[in-house]
Amino acid sequence: MPPTDRSADDTRERIIDAAQAIFARDGFVGAKMQEIADRVGIQRPSLFYHFKNKEALFVAAHEQIFAKIEPVFRESLAPNGDPFVQLDRVSRAVLAVMAEEPDFARMVARTSVDRHPAAVKIVRTYLQPLVDLSVAFVRDGQRRGIFADIDPFFFTLNSWGAALIYFIARDLLAPIAKPNEPKDLARFTTTLLQMGNRALAPNERRAQRAS
Amino acid sequence: MPPTDRSADDTRERIIDAAQAIFARDGFVGAKMQEIADRVGIQRPSLFYHFKNKEALFVAAHEQIFAKIEPVFRESLAPNGDPFVQLDRVSRAVLAVMAEEPDFARMVARTSVDRHPAAVKIVRTYLQPLVDLSVAFVRDGQRRGIFADIDPFFFTLNSWGAALIYFIARDLLAPIAKPNEPKDLARFTTTLLQMGNRALAPNERRAQRAS
DNA sequence: CAGTACCTACAGACGTGTAGGTAGACGCCC
DNA sequence: GGGCGTCTACCTACACGTCTGTAGGTACTG
Numbered sequence: 001m002p003p004t005d006r007s008a009d010d011t012r013e014r015i016i017d018a019a020q021a022i023f024a025r026d027g028f029v030g031a032k033m034q035e036i037a038d039r040v041g042i043q044r045p046s047l048f049y050h051f052k053n054k055e056a057l058f059v060a061a062h063e064q065i066f067a068k069i070e071p072v073f074r075e076s077l078a079p080n081g082d083p084f085v086q087l088d089r090v091s092r093a094v095l096a097v098m099a100e101e102p103d104f105a106r107m108v109a110r111t112s113v114d115r116h117p118a119a120v121k122i123v124r125t126y127l128q129p130l131v132d133l134s135v136a137f138v139r140d141g142q143r144r145g146i147f148a149d150i151d152p153f154f155f156t157l158n159s160w161g162a163a164l165i166y167f168i169a170r171d172l173l174a175p176i177a178k179p180n181e182p183k184d185l186a187r188f189t190t191t192l193l194q195m196g197n198r199a200l201a202p203n204e205r206r207a208q209r210a211s
Numbered sequence: 212m213p214p215t216d217r218s219a220d221d222t223r224e225r226i227i228d229a230a231q232a233i234f235a236r237d238g239f240v241g242a243k244m245q246e247i248a249d250r251v252g253i254q255r256p257s258l259f260y261h262f263k264n265k266e267a268l269f270v271a272a273h274e275q276i277f278a279k280i281e282p283v284f285r286e287s288l289a290p291n292g293d294p295f296v297q298l299d300r301v302s303r304a305v306l307a308v309m310a311e312e313p314d315f316a317r318m319v320a321r322t323s324v325d326r327h328p329a330a331v332k333i334v335r336t337y338l339q340p341l342v343d344l345s346v347a348f349v350r351d352g353q354r355r356g357i358f359a360d361i362d363p364f365f366f367t368l369n370s371w372g373a374a375l376i377y378f379i380a381r382d383l384l385a386p387i388a389k390p391n392e393p394k395d396l397a398r399f400t401t402t403l404l405q406m407g408n409r410a411l412a413p414n415e416r417r418a419q420r421a422s
Numbered sequence: 423c424a425g426t427a428c429c430t431a432c433a434g435a436c437g438t439g440t441a442g443g444t445a446g447a448c449g450c451c452c
Numbered sequence: 453g454g455g456c457g458t459c460t461a462c463c464t465a466c467a468c469g470t471c472t473g474t475a476g477g478t479a480c481t482g
Contacts, residue, residue: 011461025326029241033438046462048439106324113320113379115236154402157380158373165372166365168324191365199406222427244472257428259473 012050014040019061024106028058028118055118062111065104066126069097073130083141084197091193095163099185105167112164131156138200147200155199162192223261225251230272235317239269239329266329273322276315277337279308284341294352295408302404306374310396316378323375342367349411358411366410373403 018039022031033054037044051057076090098105111119112127138152166188229250233242244265248255262268287301309316322330323338349363377399 027238027240027325029238030325030327032436034436042461043463044437045439045464049461053439109324112376113317113324114238114241116241150405151398151402154377154399155406157376157399158369158403158406161372161374161376162369163372165323165368165375169368187362188365188368191362192369194361195366195369195406195410198409198412201409243470245470253427254429255471256430256473260427264473 011040011042015047015050015057016061016064019057020065020101020103020107023058023061024103024110027110027114028054028116033057058118059122061107062122062126065101065108066130069094069104070126070130072097073133077133077137083137083144083146084200086137087196087200088193091159091163091196092189095185095189095192098163098167102167102170105164109164109168131160134159141200146202148202150199159192159196162195222251222253226258226261226268227272227275230268231276231312231314231318234269234272235314235321238321238325239265239327244268269329270333272318273333273337276312276319277341280305280315281337281341283308284344288344288348294348294355294357295411297348298407298411299404302370302374302407303400306396306400306403309374309378313378313381316375320375320379342371345370352411357413359413361410370403370407373406 015036018036019031021039022036026032031054033047034044036057037047040047047057051060072093073090076086076093078086108127111122114120134156135152138147138150138155141147142149142152166185170184226247229247230242232250233247237243242265244258245255247268248258251258258268262271283304284301287297287304289297319338322333325331345367346363349358349361349366352358353360353363377396381395
């Protein structure tokens with residue numbers, strides 16, 4: 001139908017976009033190459049012209065996400081400045097990226113719980129370094145006596161879990177929540193930061209530098 | 212129900228146990244009936260003698276979990292007593308049940324992110340009522356002026372996300388964390404409760420006008 | 423001898439990846 | 453600038469494995 005633009009790069013990107021939506025919904029095993037092809041508007045075998053196989057497409061789909069998120073993460077958590085401000089910044093930034101492309105978050109969430117070798121590989125390659133960064137960040141804030149003595153690894157897990165579950169829940173629990181995307185996400189971000197700040201703040205009236 | 216033969220019930224339970232492990236690892240689509248049968252030590256078609264089809268087994272596997280968790284939840288959150296004590300109790304109780312059978316948590320996590328109709332049905336039937344309970348609990352504590360003014364729905368999501376991600380992460384991030392199951396779970400429970408309590412505690416000493 | 427619990431064998435559907443063909447764009451040479 | 457080969461992006465057709473669910477048989481048990 002569309003005037004076959006025949007630009008390989010353009011098609012490649014459209015395939016990745018479609019793949020993200022499908023992988024986000026169905027996971028690696030559940031996703032069908034046919035459906036991805038349908039979305040792009042090409043025949044299924046043509047996908048194999050652009051990507052060696054399903055797994056290569058899976059990797060490419062994730063690569064594109066983490067290429068966006070990783071620098072945000074790395075810059076925001078650079079070891080200097082007020083950790084509460086940094087925490088605030090990185091949370092907002094990551095959530096903003098995710099809000100912009102909700103498939104991102106859903107696909108990452110989907111892949112995180114997947115034990116399929118293809119998914120495990122993604123997690124090891126792309127997700128784990130970010131978790132390491134976050135753990136180091138919390139640990140550093142504690143060493144400097146700024147953060148409360150909460151387990152950094154579990155605090156990180158909690159934050160990831162909380163952030164990802166929002167995008168999962170948006171679909172799942174829509175019937176009760178009647179989500180209003182931008183407003184709800186703002187509310188969620190606020191709640192999350194509030195909880196994070198409170199959890200990390202030492203018990204007494206120590207630091208209120210955030211927000 | 213049909214006249215209960217002693218070995219039939221036993222097999223049924225062994226099938227459910229095996230199914231929980233496989234569904235936890237691979238999700239509904241990824242799980243293979245063959246592998247479930249292998250674990251039980253019977254031929255695959257025999258599964259269809261006990262369960263109409265794959266989905267019926269999927270439902271049965273979840274039913275067994277929620278039958279254990281739901282009463283704990285409902286009793287612990289009954290609207291009386293100190294909400295902080297209740298929060299403490301329900302968290303420990305649910306985490307204890309999950310620790311006892313780690314496949315439970317992993318399967319629920321897996322199913323929660325799954326958009327497959329079979330999974331969506333599970334969530335609507337079993338998971339949503341528990342979320343509703345939790346939201347009502349937080350809302351009640353706030354109405355009584357005991358909990359801080361945090362969004363109850365998002366607080367609940369956060370708690371679920373945090374609890375589930377522990378069991379996911381246990382596998383995924385094992386290489387860096389070198390988990391020591393009982394000890395780590397205890398640490399995690401403590402951290403989680405600490406965070407929950409702090410998040411829900413009104414800002415008594417801190418000078419932040421919200422009241 | 424009747425019912426239960428399990429078996430073997432098979433059908434049918436589905437999904438990935440490949441083989442091999444084609445239409446158009448592009449340079450090149452006379 | 454028209455014929456000519458070549459490359460790119462996509463196509464049709466198909467091989468082939470895998471998985472669910474069923475048909476129909478059998479052994480054990482009371």
